[in-house]
Amino acid sequence: MKVIELIKNHKDGRTAFSFELLPPLKGTGTEKLFETIDTLREFDPKYVNITTHRGEYVYKELGDGLYRRELVRRRPGTVAVAAAIHHKYGLTVVPHIVCSGSTSADIEYALLDLQFLGITDLLLLRGDKAKHEAAFTPMPGGYAHTTELIGQVNAFNRGYFTDGTLIKAPGTPFSYGVACYPEKHEEAPNLENDLAWLKRKVELGAEYAVTQLFYDNERYFRFVEMARREGITIPIIPGIKPFAKMSQLTVVPKTFKVDLPQPLAIEAAKCKSDAEAKALGVEWCVTQCRELMAHGVPSLHFYTVSAVDSVSEVARQIF
Numbered sequence: 069m070k071v072i073e074l075i076k077n078h079k080d081g082r083t084a085f086s087f088e089l090l091p092p093l094k095g096t097g098t099e100k101l102f103e104t105i106d107t108l109r110e111f112d113p114k115y116v117n118i119t120t121h122r123g124e125y126v127y128k129e130l131g132d133g134l135y136r137r138e139l140v141r142r143r144p145g146t147v148a149v150a151a152a153i154h155h156k157y158g159l160t161v162v163p164h165i166v167c168s169g170s171t172s173a174d175i176e177y178a179l180l181d182l183q184f185l186g187i188t189d190l191l192l193l194r195g196d197k198a199k200h201e202a203a204f205t206p207m208p209g210g211y212a213h214t215t216e217l218i219g220q221v222n223a224f225n226r227g228y229f230t231d232g233t234l235i236k237a238p239g240t241p242f243s244y245g246v247a248c249y250p251e252k253h254e255e256a257p258n259l260e261n262d263l264a265w266l267k268r269k270v271e272l273g274a275e276y277a278v279t280q281l282f283y284d285n286e287r288y289f290r291f292v293e294m295a296r297r298e299g300i301t302i303p304i305i306p307g308i309k310p311f312a313k314m315s316q317l318t319v320v321p322k323t324f325k326v327d328l329p330q331p332l333a334i335e336a337a338k339c340k341s342d343a344e345a346k347a348l349g350v351e352w353c354v355t356q357c358r359e360l361m362a363h364g365v366p367s368l369h370f371y372t373v374s375a376v377d378s379v380s381e382v383a384r385q386i387f
Contacts, residue, residue, distance in 0.1 A: 070243045071162060071189045072275040074114040075303055075366045083360075084367040085387055086305075087379065088117040089153075091143045098152060104376050105157060111383040114367065115160040116153055117191060117278075120146045122169025122198065147178055151185045161187055162245070167217050168195025171209040172230045175217065179224050183239040190244040191278065192217050204255075214246060215265070218272045248277040248304060250291035254325040259294065267300050276302050278369050281309040283320075283352070284329045285359050306360050309371040310378035311349030313342045346378060353382045361386065 069077070075084055087108055092101050105116070121143040128136050150161040163182065165175060182188070194214045197204040206212045220230055225241035227234060246269045249262055256262040266277060282288055292304050311320070317336045321327060328336070332352055339345040357368055370379045
């Protein structure tokens with residue numbers, strides 16, 4: 069069953085639960101990954117997202133003051149991890165397909181692999197710029213915008229490769245969601261412009277959108293209201309991550325370009341330890357999620373990085 073069907077057909081119209089995982093670091097195996105799934109599985113996840121991470125350049129010392137620049141992927145294996153989770157747990161998996169660091173050929177091969185594996189749900193994203201870039205730069209033969217990536221997936225669904233040749237045995241078409249930003253994408257000049265891009269993604273075929281994490285529900289409610297006025301009718305799923313460490317008081321706004329509400333910031337500043345910050349984060353997140361659920365959101369999507377225990381505690385209290 070497709071993600072959009074899982075969301076809409078969830079029992080009794082109650083809010084569905086889903087979460088996002090990172091592929092394990094290169095060479096570390098899947099033990100921790102499966103531990104996370106085992107921890108959260110009791111809350112009946114409707115689907116699990118698996119992120120994709122581009123390669124980054126590193127400099128390796130060769131001796132005599134010489135260095136060699138190499139492209140390294142610290143977290144490879146998105147397609148394989150999706151297949152492993154699907155096989156082991158029978159869960160619907162949603163691998164991320166990104167423009168960042170990918171050519172159209174890379175994307176085409178990923179689509180073929182996923183189709184062979186029977187995985188047909190995707191989250192389509194532009195992705196982040198490389199660490200060495202001042203601004204996002206597409207790979208030669210790649211894409212600058214998610215809308216271009218959507219175009220390739222749509223063509224694949226119609227039975228055509230990127231060079232225009234016919235796919236002799238097309239499989240089940242992919243369905244896909246996209247990202248959105250209640251506090252606007254950091255590169256967007258304003259929220260209205262950002263919504264125009266979301267509307268275009270919907271016109272091209274996006275079936276739902278998942279938000280960047282946020283801590284202020286009013287920002288989400290305002291964003292959804294603006295989207296509906298623009299004729300965007302797809303489900304807009306809140307992306308949630310519990311506040312978990314004292315350092316996140318400054319790190320979260322800088323990394324994710326989101327604001328912490330003043331009441332949360334004031335209480336976080338009072339914390340004397342990460343344990344206190346974690347407890348505060350759970351309390352805030354429970355209240356936040358209950359308000360979202362009271363407003364009838366179709367699903368809550370949790371970002372689990374460094375927050376698995378917190379997500380588990382929040383889910384235990386709200387589901």
